[in-house]
Amino acid sequence: MDIQAEKLRLIEWLASLRDSKTISELIAFKKSKETDxxxxxxxxxxxxxxxxxxxxxxxxxxxxxxxxxxxxxxx
Structure with a gap:
Protein backbone atom coordinates (compact mmCIF):
# COMPACT_ATOMS: atom_id res chain seq x y z
CA MET A 1 0.00 0.00 0.00
CA ASP A 2 1.31 3.41 -0.96
CA ILE A 3 0.50 5.44 2.17
CA GLN A 4 1.02 8.79 0.43
CA ALA A 5 -1.43 7.88 -2.32
CA GLU A 6 -3.97 6.71 0.28
CA LYS A 7 -3.61 9.99 2.16
CA LEU A 8 -4.25 11.94 -1.03
CA ARG A 9 -7.34 9.84 -1.77
CA LEU A 10 -8.61 10.51 1.75
CA ILE A 11 -7.99 14.24 1.38
CA GLU A 12 -9.86 14.29 -1.92
CA TRP A 13 -12.73 12.33 -0.40
CA LEU A 14 -12.83 14.58 2.68
CA ALA A 15 -12.83 17.72 0.52
CA SER A 16 -15.82 16.39 -1.42
CA LEU A 17 -17.90 15.51 1.66
CA ARG A 18 -21.20 17.32 2.02
CA ASP A 19 -22.68 15.19 4.82
CA SER A 20 -22.37 17.13 8.09
CA LYS A 21 -23.02 13.98 10.16
CA THR A 22 -20.02 12.22 8.63
CA ILE A 23 -17.87 15.31 9.14
CA SER A 24 -18.97 15.50 12.80
CA GLU A 25 -18.15 11.81 13.26
CA LEU A 26 -14.70 12.34 11.76
CA ILE A 27 -14.07 15.29 14.08
CA ALA A 28 -15.14 13.20 17.08
CA PHE A 29 -12.86 10.37 15.93
CA LYS A 30 -9.93 12.78 15.61
CA LYS A 31 -10.57 14.17 19.11
CA SER A 32 -10.75 10.66 20.55
CA LYS A 33 -7.30 9.93 19.15
CA GLU A 34 -5.88 13.12 20.67
CA THR A 35 -6.85 12.28 24.24
CA ASP A 36 -5.14 9.76 26.48
Missing part, protein backbone atom coordinates in the same frame (compact mmCIF):
# COMPACT_ATOMS: atom_id res chain seq x y z
CA UNK A 37 -7.50 7.18 27.97
CA UNK A 38 -5.82 7.71 31.36
CA UNK A 39 -7.12 11.28 31.41
CA UNK A 40 -10.65 10.04 30.71
CA UNK A 41 -11.05 7.53 33.56
CA UNK A 42 -12.18 8.29 37.11
CA UNK A 43 -9.89 8.70 40.11
CA UNK A 44 -11.27 5.44 41.49
CA UNK A 45 -10.33 3.58 38.31
CA UNK A 46 -6.84 5.09 38.37
CA UNK A 47 -6.40 4.09 42.02
CA UNK A 48 -7.46 0.50 41.27
CA UNK A 49 -5.07 0.25 38.34
CA UNK A 50 -2.23 1.62 40.44
CA UNK A 51 -3.07 -0.82 43.25
CA UNK A 52 -3.02 -3.67 40.75
CA UNK A 53 0.40 -2.61 39.49
CA UNK A 54 1.76 -2.55 43.04
CA UNK A 55 0.30 -6.00 43.68
CA UNK A 56 1.85 -7.31 40.47
CA UNK A 57 5.22 -5.87 41.46
CA UNK A 58 4.93 -7.82 44.75
CA UNK A 59 4.16 -10.99 42.80
CA UNK A 60 0.54 -11.12 43.94
CA UNK A 61 -0.84 -12.39 40.65
CA UNK A 62 -3.80 -14.60 39.79
CA UNK A 63 -3.45 -16.84 36.74
CA UNK A 64 -5.73 -16.01 33.83
CA UNK A 65 -7.31 -19.48 33.88
CA UNK A 66 -8.27 -19.04 37.53
CA UNK A 67 -9.89 -15.65 36.87
CA UNK A 68 -11.77 -16.98 33.85
CA UNK A 69 -13.06 -19.95 35.85
CA UNK A 70 -14.33 -17.61 38.56
CA UNK A 71 -16.12 -15.23 36.17
CA UNK A 72 -17.15 -17.75 33.51
CA UNK A 73 -20.77 -17.66 34.64
CA UNK A 74 -21.05 -14.00 33.56
CA UNK A 75 -19.43 -14.43 30.16
Missing amino acids: WWDEISLEEKAEIEEGLVQADRGELVPHKQVMAKYDKWL
Whole structure:
Protein backbone atom coordinates (compact mmCIF):
# COMPACT_ATOMS: atom_id res chain seq x y z
CA MET A 1 0.00 0.00 0.00
CA ASP A 2 1.31 3.41 -0.96
CA ILE A 3 0.50 5.44 2.17
CA GLN A 4 1.02 8.79 0.43
CA ALA A 5 -1.43 7.88 -2.32
CA GLU A 6 -3.97 6.71 0.28
CA LYS A 7 -3.61 9.99 2.16
CA LEU A 8 -4.25 11.94 -1.03
CA ARG A 9 -7.34 9.84 -1.77
CA LEU A 10 -8.61 10.51 1.75
CA ILE A 11 -7.99 14.24 1.38
CA GLU A 12 -9.86 14.29 -1.92
CA TRP A 13 -12.73 12.33 -0.40
CA LEU A 14 -12.83 14.58 2.68
CA ALA A 15 -12.83 17.72 0.52
CA SER A 16 -15.82 16.39 -1.42
CA LEU A 17 -17.90 15.51 1.66
CA ARG A 18 -21.20 17.32 2.02
CA ASP A 19 -22.68 15.19 4.82
CA SER A 20 -22.37 17.13 8.09
CA LYS A 21 -23.02 13.98 10.16
CA THR A 22 -20.02 12.22 8.63
CA ILE A 23 -17.87 15.31 9.14
CA SER A 24 -18.97 15.50 12.80
CA GLU A 25 -18.15 11.81 13.26
CA LEU A 26 -14.70 12.34 11.76
CA ILE A 27 -14.07 15.29 14.08
CA ALA A 28 -15.14 13.20 17.08
CA PHE A 29 -12.86 10.37 15.93
CA LYS A 30 -9.93 12.78 15.61
CA LYS A 31 -10.57 14.17 19.11
CA SER A 32 -10.75 10.66 20.55
CA LYS A 33 -7.30 9.93 19.15
CA GLU A 34 -5.88 13.12 20.67
CA THR A 35 -6.85 12.28 24.24
CA ASP A 36 -5.14 9.76 26.48
CA TRP A 37 -7.50 7.18 27.97
CA TRP A 38 -5.82 7.71 31.36
CA ASP A 39 -7.12 11.28 31.41
CA GLU A 40 -10.65 10.04 30.71
CA ILE A 41 -11.05 7.53 33.56
CA SER A 42 -12.18 8.29 37.11
CA LEU A 43 -9.89 8.70 40.11
CA GLU A 44 -11.27 5.44 41.49
CA GLU A 45 -10.33 3.58 38.31
CA LYS A 46 -6.84 5.09 38.37
CA ALA A 47 -6.40 4.09 42.02
CA GLU A 48 -7.46 0.50 41.27
CA ILE A 49 -5.07 0.25 38.34
CA GLU A 50 -2.23 1.62 40.44
CA GLU A 51 -3.07 -0.82 43.25
CA GLY A 52 -3.02 -3.67 40.75
CA LEU A 53 0.40 -2.61 39.49
CA VAL A 54 1.76 -2.55 43.04
CA GLN A 55 0.30 -6.00 43.68
CA ALA A 56 1.85 -7.31 40.47
CA ASP A 57 5.22 -5.87 41.46
CA ARG A 58 4.93 -7.82 44.75
CA GLY A 59 4.16 -10.99 42.80
CA GLU A 60 0.54 -11.12 43.94
CA LEU A 61 -0.84 -12.39 40.65
CA VAL A 62 -3.80 -14.60 39.79
CA PRO A 63 -3.45 -16.84 36.74
CA HIS A 64 -5.73 -16.01 33.83
CA LYS A 65 -7.31 -19.48 33.88
CA GLN A 66 -8.27 -19.04 37.53
CA VAL A 67 -9.89 -15.65 36.87
CA MET A 68 -11.77 -16.98 33.85
CA ALA A 69 -13.06 -19.95 35.85
CA LYS A 70 -14.33 -17.61 38.56
CA TYR A 71 -16.12 -15.23 36.17
CA ASP A 72 -17.15 -17.75 33.51
CA LYS A 73 -20.77 -17.66 34.64
CA TRP A 74 -21.05 -14.00 33.56
CA LEU A 75 -19.43 -14.43 30.16
